[in-house]
Amino acid sequence: MSLPIPRFHEDARAGQLYLERAADVAKEARLYAEANRIRPAREDKVRIAAFGIDVQVAFCTPGASLFVPGAVEDTQRTLRWLYANLGRVTELVFSLDTHRVFQIFHPSWWQDAGGQPPPPLTVITADDIRQGRWRPTRHPEESLAYCERLETSGKYVLTVWPFHALLGGLSHSLVPAMYEASLFHALVRDTPTWFELKGEHPLTENYSVLSPEVTEVRGQKVGEFNTRLFDHLMSFDRVYVFGQAKSHCVLSTLRDLRQHIERTDRSKMGRVVILEDAMSPVPAPPLDPLPAALDFPRVADEAVREFQQAGMRVARTTDPLDV
Template structure:
């Protein structure tokens, strides 16, 4: 039987900014756990993780610079699912995309011949750098090598994003309504939420929570696979994945999960459950013709099909949790 929503939760506030109400939420969590006989998470026989990818103001608040259309509704559905299944969700894991002004995918990193920075959604290829169309403002050799190695992966070409998820700014924070759910779960189930910071290395993109797009550049290591997080996730019997964006950070994280499960123990692939109605793709840029790799909704939908074929389960927040 699904649990009721806590009294403080209001769907209409999910897409708004406010200071999380820690005292109110945690006080209600104690009363709620007692009233509904919610047991501590450590007593769960079937251990379930809710894995939220970049559910941050930067992507989920309509006024943010990199808002993903659909993210508010995704978050509303996710929160209803979290509260309804609070007594069965053992642990929460959230990633936090974390950036600074000077990173390879931000405008300040690049200039044209007149010294102008590229506008957001500009695509910069290694050919553009060789021709002088765009030049890096720092780390010239490494920046060129990064674009070459990124293109060689066949997944992405470098896209200049708006400044987003800046450390110290409001857009870096977890969406307030999601933060309240984290607080509520922590107290009601006596379980600490796990937060994973990603994306601080300036010379690589970190779509996946588990690894950057490029790990090595000439004379410089810029990242590695997060084995500790992977091992932690696979201690759970089920991992329900949600967040933003379906075409980028969620997709890349799922690709890493699939790759490393295939390399270690394929029998664990079915532990990964993708909440398909709790994520949305980045819209395709207004290019004509549109390169296939930049048709982000198509890329996301195609990826979901391959994940299902690999053995992951694609589900919805309205599906009851199986015993």
């Protein structure tokens, strides 16, 4: 049976910036738990995690530098799903893309022959660096080595993103409506929210919550697989995945989940449920011809089909919980 939407929640606020109403949320949580006879999460016999990937202002709020079209509607659907199933969702797990000004994918890291930074969405290849079309403003040898390693992986080439999710800035925060939901869930179910930061190392992109794009550059360790988080997620009977962007951080995280499950215990693949109407892809750049690797909506849809063929489940927020 679906639970009622809390009185403080309004769909229209899903894409808005405002201060979280912690006192109001906490007051309603106490009354809500009692009125609906909701038991603490520790008593759940079937344990369900709701895994939100980068549901942050940077990606989900109109006007933010990396706003993903469709993200507001995704957030609205996710919140309705979460509130309806609050009594059965055991824990909320959120990743937070976490960056600083000087990182290899930000404009401050690069300049052309005239000393100008690249515009957002510029693609920089290892050959561009060798030819001097783009020059690193710091760590030149490591920057070239990184691009070489990234291209060898076959997943992405280096993309220069606008400044986003900067630690200490508003764009780093969870969307306020989602943060209120996390607070409400924590108080109603008497369990803390799990927050996982990613993306702080200056010498690698970190689309996946579980691992950076490159783990070693010229003998320097720049990251590793997050075994602690993986083991925690796999301790649940179901892991519902949502967030932004479908073509990048969600896709990369699901790819890491799939690969590590295949290496460890294939029987756990069916625990992962992709909420397909709670995520959107980055739009393809306006290039003609458009390289296949940059057709982000197509890449995302194909990846989801592959994950489903591998044994992951695909659902919509309007579907009953798959347990």
